Amino acid sequence: MSFSIIQHQAHIPPQFIWPDHERPCAEAPPPLDVPPIDLAGFMSGDPEAVANAARLIDQACRRHGFFLVVNHGIDADLIARVHSSTDLFFSMPVAEKEKAMRKPGDHCGYASSFTGRFSSKLPWKETLSFRYSADPNLPDIVQTYFSQTMGEDYSAFGRVLQEYCEAMSGVCLKVMEVLGVSLGVGADCFRDFFVGNESIMRLNYYPPCQQPEVALGTGPHCDPTSLTILHQDQVGGLEVYVDQKWHSITSNPHAFVVNIGDTFMALSNGIYKGCLHRAVVNSAAARRSIAFFLCPKTDKVVSPPQQLLSQGNNPRLYPDFTWPALLEFTQKHYRSDMKTLDAFVAWLNQRPTLN
Numbered sequence: 001m002s003f004s005i006i007q008h009q010a011h012i013p014p015q016f017i018w019p020d021h022e023r024p025c026a027e028a029p030p031p032l033d034v035p036p037i038d039l040a041g042f043m044s045g046d047p048e049a050v051a052n053a054a055r056l057i058d059q060a061c062r063r064h065g066f067f068l069v070v071n072h073g074i075d076a077d078l079i080a081r082v083h084s085s086t087d088l089f090f091s092m093p094v095a096e097k098e099k100a101m102r103k104p105g106d107h108c109g110y111a112s113s114f115t116g117r118f119s120s121k122l123p124w125k126e127t128l129s130f131r132y133s134a135d136p137n138l139p140d141i142v143q144t145y146f147s148q149t150m151g152e153d154y155s156a157f158g159r160v161l162q163e164y165c166e167a168m169s170g171v172c173l174k175v176m177e178v179l180g181v182s183l184g185v186g187a188d189c190f191r192d193f194f195v196g197n198e199s200i201m202r203l204n205y206y207p208p209c210q211q212p213e214v215a216l217g218t219g220p221h222c223d224p225t226s227l228t229i230l231h232q233d234q235v236g237g238l239e240v241y242v243d244q245k246w247h248s249i250t251s252n253p254h255a256f257v258v259n260i261g262d263t264f265m266a267l268s269n270g271i272y273k274g275c276l277h278r279a280v281v282n283s284a285a286a287r288r289s290i291a292f293f294l295c296p297k298t299d300k301v302v303s304p305p306q307q308l309l310s311q312g313n314n315p316r317l318y319p320d321f322t323w324p325a326l327l328e329f330t331q332k333h334y335r336s337d338m339k340t341l342d343a344f345v346a347w348l349n350q351r352p353t354l355n
């Protein structure tokens with residue numbers, strides 16, 4: 001089922017129609033007051049800038065887990081090249097895109113409308129996801145993926161995305177320093193945990209939809225990953241559920257939208273919260289968003305720093321786990337939503353123990 005056919009029909013197929021209580025708001029939702037974290041200010045070491053960044057990120061992460069990062073130092077031309085690469089890929093003929101077709105159970109590759117994964121509440125989007133590794137022995141992992149999957153013509157395409165992932169990994173490590181300071185465990189604690197990250201990059205493409213009032217580009221969920229660095233194009237459509245109602249996050253090309261995921265919620269022993277969010281579509285313009293999902297190295301055990309447990313009455317909320325186990329759960333057993341971590345822990349507990 002490809003959007004090039006669906007989007008020209010008068011009505012969208014029933015699999016893309018969401019239940020009443022999950023549909024977009026009839027009125028445009030109010031904007032969420034998302035604090036801008038001055039990353040260069042924090043990194044300068046100026047005590048006031050460091051304290052201000054830590055305070056703003058702490059307030060946001062205790063409340064909804066979303067904040068903006070500005071003065072991030074990422075070249076605007078690189079961001080523009082990633083957006084144009086996204087347009088280039090999704091404008092390709094279906095047969096060309098399907099060279100990168102996502103395989104069942106794998107999180108990488110090209111997926112359109114997710115018909116192979118879900119039978120209802122299908123998201124109105126096409127996605128292209130691929131691995132990034134900060135391992136210095138894998139300096140061209142992204143470029144190699146595209147050359148091998150799509151052919152040597154895609155080497156330059158892969159180079160742009162490789163460069164962008166390296167930049168995103170750097171921004172994530174700086175944000176982890178701020179999070180470490182704001183949680184009182186020190187700038188190095190989470191930075192050291194994620195320095196060898198094995199992350200996921202995803203290009204989201206949302207075609208115009210003839211019935212945007214009953215569809216969703218991405219359904220309500222909390223990212224199961226650790227931290228998400230998202231760049232929205234000027235169309236906008238990202239919404240966050242705070243204080244029992246949906247809020248929009250205004251598009252700002254100079255800022256990255258950053259949010260806490262389930263894995264970091266577990267690392268912070270629930271002090272910082274992942275938050276329900278979704279993406280709405282529209283009938284006039286296609287929308288793109290570029291999402292970098294920070295994930296720890298596969299052998300890292302997700303367990304909160306001791307300091308967070310010894311501070312007063314703060315019992316462990318989640319058992320130790322590894323990211324690959326949670327990822328497999330989301331790919332093979334459970335559609336990520338707002339209860340993914342609880343469902344994951346229940347799944348872990350019911351598995352037969354190897355004696």
Ligand SMILES: C=C1C[C@]23C[C@H]1CC[C@H]2[C@]1(C)CCC[C@@](C)(C(=O)O)[C@H]1[C@@H]3C(=O)O
Binds near residue numbers: 225293327331337
């Ligand atoms: C590890 C991941 C699974 C998803 C992509 C990344 C992080 C976010 C997850 C997702 C976007 C949450 C909503 C449901 C989902 C199926 C989707 O709409 O794309 C999720 C992704 C996935 O499982 O492919």
Ligand SMILES: O=C(O)CCC(=O)C(=O)O
Binds near residue numbers: 238288
């Ligand atoms: O497209 C967006 O703005 C949000 C996408 C998202 O939440 C995701 O891919 O996890």
Ligand SMILES: [Fe+2]
Binds near residue numbers: 221222223228277
């Ligand atoms: Fe998300």
